Amino acid sequence: MRAAPSSDTLSVFPSLKNRPVFVTGGGSGIGAAIVAAFAEQGARVAFIDVAKQASEALAQQLADAGHARPWWRVCDVRDVAALQAAIAEAAQALGDFSVLVNNVASDDRHSLESVTPAYYDERIAINERPAFFAIQSVVPGMQRLGAGSIINLGSTGWQGKGSAYPCYAVAKSSVNGLTRGLAKTLGRDRIRINTVSPGWVMTERQIKLWLDAEGEKELERNQCLPDKLLPHDIARMVLFLASDDAAMCTAQEFKVDAGWV
Numbered sequence: 625m626r627a628a629p630s631s632d633t634l635s636v637f638p639s640l641k642n643r644p645v646f647v648t649g650g651g652s653g654i655g656a657a658i659v660a661a662f663a664e665q666g667a668r669v670a671f672i673d674v675a676k677q678a679s680e681a682l683a684q685q686l687a688d689a690g691h692a693r694p695w696w697r698v699c700d701v702r703d704v705a706a707l708q709a710a711i712a713e714a715a716q717a718l719g720d721f722s723v724l725v726n727n728v729a730s731d732d733r734h735s736l737e738s739v740t741p742a743y744y745d746e747r748i749a750i751n752e753r754p755a756f757f758a759i760q761s762v763v764p765g766m767q768r769l770g771a772g773s774i775i776n777l778g779s780t781g782w783q784g785k786g787s788a789y790p791c792y793a794v795a796k797s798s799v800n801g802l803t804r805g806l807a808k809t810l811g812r813d814r815i816r817i818n819t820v821s822p823g824w825v826m827t828e829r830q831i832k833l834w835l836d837a838e839g840e841k842e843l844e845r846n847q848c849l850p851d852k853l854l855p856h857d858i859a860r861m862v863l864f865l866a867s868d869d870a871a872m873c874t875a876q877e878f879k880v881d882a883g884w885v
Contacts, residue, residue: 629856631664634860635864636665637863637868637869639867640665640866640867641665641666642666643668643723644667644668644715644718644719644720644722644723645667645670645723645725645866646671646714646725646758646762647662647670647671647725648672648701648758649671649673649701649727650669650671650672650679650682650694650696650725650727651673651674651675651678651679652673652678652679652829653825653827653828653829654727654777654825655671655727655728656682657854657855657856658727658858658862659671659682659694660682660685660859661856661859661860662866663686663691663694664691666692668692668718668719669694669695670694670695670696670714670718670721671694672696672698672699672701672710672728673696673699674699674700679696679698680696682694683696697713697714701728701753701754702746702750702753702754704753704757707757707758707761708758708760711758715762715765719765720762720765720768721762721765721772722769722772722773723772723774723775723866724759724773724774725777725862726754726758726759726774726775726777727777728750729750729792729795730750730792731781731792732792733789734747734789735788735790736790739790743791747791747795748791750795751791751792751795752794752798752799755776755799759774759802759817763810766813766815767813770813771814771816772810772814772816773815773816773818773866773870774816774818775820775866776799776802776819777820777821777822777858778796778799778800778820778821778822778877779792779796779821779822780821780822780823780879780881780885781793784846784885800819800877803817803818803819803875803876807874807875808875811875816865816870816871816873817874817875818870818876818877818878819876819878820861820862820865820877820880821878821879821885822858822881823847823853823880823882823884823885824842824843825853825854826853826854827855846884847881847883848883851882857880858880861878861880
């Protein structure tokens with residue numbers, strides 16, 4: 625598999641240095657790559673996740689590499705009160721957040737026939753609702769700062785008519801609506817909001833659960849580029865949108881999918 629490029633060859637965004645950043649679902653996978661990328665830029669990073677061991681390992685790894693140790697807490701985003709309390713606690717420690725990355729998600733497979741109202745609500749409670757209430761929590765601080773950047777993680781899975789996760793497709797298709805529906809209101813305070821939609825990213829979980837021989841053929845059929853997407857590839861787009869380089873980018877969807885959709 626293609627290795628992530630050396631940091632020596634990649635862009636540095638001076639505007640991100642010391643900038644307070646909050647990431648949901650930052651302990652593993654794409655979220656961990658986003659947390660690490662911001663830390664490497666010198667940002668002050670906070671994140672939440674349900675995975676205690678992975679989160680602590682990530683924080684220690686970054687500290688050992690000479691970066692500021694991220695603030696983090698165990699938090700189940702299905703509990704909106706706990707989510708908003710964690711954001712408030714992190715803001716007390718790091719200051720008002722200039723950047724919010726709504727990354728948390730779970731693409732567990734399920735069939736149309738198997739979905740109950742309780743399961744549907746639980747999928748929405750993970751994949752849709754937290755983004756709205758995280759935005760609600762950080763906006764007052766961004767208003768005090770006079771600007772901000774919100775990045776919502778979408779998906780190209782539903783756009784490519786991916787099957788086996790209809791509830792996930794419903795939730796992720798709503799991300800573009802959330803982004804565009806808030807862009808005008810937030811824009812008055814120079815708060816930008818955009819969607820980053822990954823393709824099939826080769827996280828440890830994806831490789832373990834779903835990358836089989838048929839999956840390899842699907843990648844070959846659908847991607848324009850031959851290399852597999854890595855979490856690092858998504859993080860680089862997020863960095864750009866968080867930075868002052870993207871000062872006039874808002875209400876947009878940016879796909880990072882090797883040309884699948």
